[in-house]
Amino acid sequence: MAKTRTQFVCQNCGTVHNRWAGKCDGCGEWNTIIEDDQMGGIGGGPGKVPKKGRAVALTTLSGETEEAPRIFTGISELDRATGGGFVRGSAVLIGGDPGIGKSTLLMQAAAALSRRGHRIIYVSGEEAVAQVRLRAQRLDAANTEVLLAAETNVEDILATISEGKRPDLVIIDSIQTLWSDTADSAPGTVTQVRTGVQAMIRYAKQTGAAMVLVGHVTKEGQIAGPRVVEHMVDAVLYFEGDRGHHYRILRTVKNRFGPTDEIGVFEMSDKGLREVSNPSELFLGERNAKSPGAAVFAGMEGTRPVLVEVQALVAQTSLGTPRRAVVGWDSSRLSMILAVLEAHCGVKLGQHDVYLNVAGGYRISEPAADLAVASALVSSLAGVALPADCVYFGEISLSGAVRPVSQTGQRLKEAEKLGFARAMLPVSSAEVPKGGNSRWTEIEDLPDLVSRIAG
Ligand code: TYD
Ligand code: MG
Numbered sequence: 017m018a019k020t021r022t023q024f025v026c027q028n029c030g031t032v033h034n035r036w037a038g039k040c041d042g043c044g045e046w047n048t049i050i051e052d053d054q055m056g057g058i059g060g061g062p063g064k065v066p067k068k069g070r071a072v073a074l075t076t077l078s079g080e081t082e083e084a085p086r087i088f089t090g091i092s093e094l095d096r097a098t099g100g101g102f103v104r105g106s107a108v109l110i111g112g113d114p115g116i117g118k119s120t121l122l123m124q125a126a127a128a129l130s131r132r133g134h135r136i137i138y139v140s141g142e143e144a145v146a147q148v149r150l151r152a153q154r155l156d157a158a159n160t161e162v163l164l165a166a167e168t169n170v171e172d173i174l175a176t177i178s179e180g181k182r183p184d185l186v187i188i189d190s191i192q193t194l195w196s197d198t199a200d201s202a203p204g205t206v207t208q209v210r211t212g213v214q215a216m217i218r219y220a221k222q223t224g225a226a227m228v229l230v231g232h233v234t235k236e237g238q239i240a241g242p243r244v245v246e247h248m249v250d251a252v253l254y255f256e257g258d259r260g261h262h263y264r265i266l267r268t269v270k271n272r273f274g275p276t277d278e279i280g281v282f283e284m285s286d287k288g289l290r291e292v293s294n295p296s297e298l299f300l301g302e303r304n305a306k307s308p309g310a311a312v313f314a315g316m317e318g319t320r321p322v323l324v325e326v327q328a329l330v331a332q333t334s335l336g337t338p339r340r341a342v343v344g345w346d347s348s349r350l351s352m353i354l355a356v357l358e359a360h361c362g363v364k365l366g367q368h369d370v371y372l373n374v375a376g377g378y379r380i381s382e383p384a385a386d387l388a389v390a391s392a393l394v395s396s397l398a399g400v401a402l403p404a405d406c407v408y409f410g411e412i413s414l415s416g417a418v419r420p421v422s423q424t425g426q427r428l429k430e431a432e433k434l435g436f437a438r439a440m441l442p443v444s445s446a447e448v449p450k451g452g453n454s455r456w457t458e459i460e461d462l463p464d465l466v467s468r469i470a471g
Pocket of ligand 1: 112113114115117118119120151154284285286287289
């Protein structure tokens with residue numbers, strides 16, 4: 017018998033502690049540490065005979081390697097996010113908040129794959145087969161050959177999916193419901209989730225099936241989150257979105273077989289998820305270009321241009337400490353822009369509340385949005401609407417200089433495509449194309465921008 021050791025594991029990040037604590041040093045979360053019994057030691061039990069492996073020279077491998085074999089779903093937004101389809105023998109983790117649409121997306125993917133002649137097994141640990149079927153009916157997927165199973169025990173799942181012809185792809189929904197006979201802690205703990213995921217990955221590697229694992233992002237530490245298995249899988253995708261909005265973004269954060277920073281964009285409808293092939297049109301949809309404080313940012317998501325409106329409201333404060341509220345952007349970045357405006361342009365905002373919102377519930381992570389944010393702020397403060405046909409991009413440094421950003425050409429091309437004839441952008445962007453009738457204005461520094469907007 018292996019010795020049982022008691023340890024305390026953070027259910028958010030997996031950090032192991034010797035004793036219980038209220039706050040995890042690893043991730044800073046509160047109340048996420050719980051007691052967890054684990055089998056001690058590594059390398060298996062007594063009597064295990066070590067097996068000799070074989071090391072091969074890298075140079076002799078040239079003939080044996082080839083492109084990773086992929087399974088296309090035909091849902092191009094999903095194929096784009098996975099880097100060209102699911103890879104056989106690999107494991108993909110799809111994380112996201114509960115209720116965001118992970119099961120919906122995967123049921124649609126399963127149906128699409130099944131129609132292409134692949135054998136797909138959908139293992140649901142959260143819903144009964146009848147419930148999953150009901151959803152499939154709503155998604156127009158009920159008439160496909162997708163195999164459904166409702167299991168949570170790891171050994172039972174392996175027995176179920178090993179029966180009959182080998183599947184091309186297995187979906188496990190979700191990893192938090194997995195529990196194994198070999199681990200004796202409670203279901204949903206880090207140990208159980210890791211053991212279960214490990215078994216699924218091993219199955220994928222041995223059989224060449226693609227494994228798709230669903231993981232709920234958990235706010236409180238009662239059950240382990242997807243972060244504790246991120247390092248074990250080949251690719252990690254997060255399904256994001258705002259409950260108040262219909263669109264959803266599938267974002268790649270790790271991919272051993274393709275690019276990261278790619279996104280797939282979907283819209284949730286009453287018949288499931290619909291692909292959005294031109295996200296800019298979606299985010300600019302309900303635009304009111306005549307009011308002050310709105311600037312269109314020409315952004316990039318991986319290789320893909322995304323135009324989105326940044327809205328600012330600057331108003332005289334009635335409080336002792338003015339309010340700063342940001343939705344969809346980094347609040348410390350906003351503080352920086354405000355400080356630069358104050359220090360280098362004489363724009364005083366100490367007596368003003370500042371609200372910043374990115375339209376459509378979208379989240380911007382690029383520093384290139386600085387110039388659009390600054391334009392929106394100045395426009396709102398001055399009460400002057402920005403030209404409706406102008407886009408903005410460029411990073412602002414602490415000195416007030418506007419610094420060049422990457423992929424200028426693509427940003428401008430997308431802007432032109434959507435009818436924007438003007439742009440304000442950094443100086444010396446080498447790849448600036450000559451726009452036919454379009455006018456690109458190079459902005460040297462922030463004072464230059466302020467004088468152009470506020471006159
Ligand atoms: P679901 O896929 O169950 O989320 P997850 O697996 O990430 O927890 O999606 C649940 C939400 O999606 C639910 O609030 C209802 C909504 N939905 C639609 O709007 N249209 C649909 O066709 C389906 C199936 C779900
Ligand atoms: Mg679900």
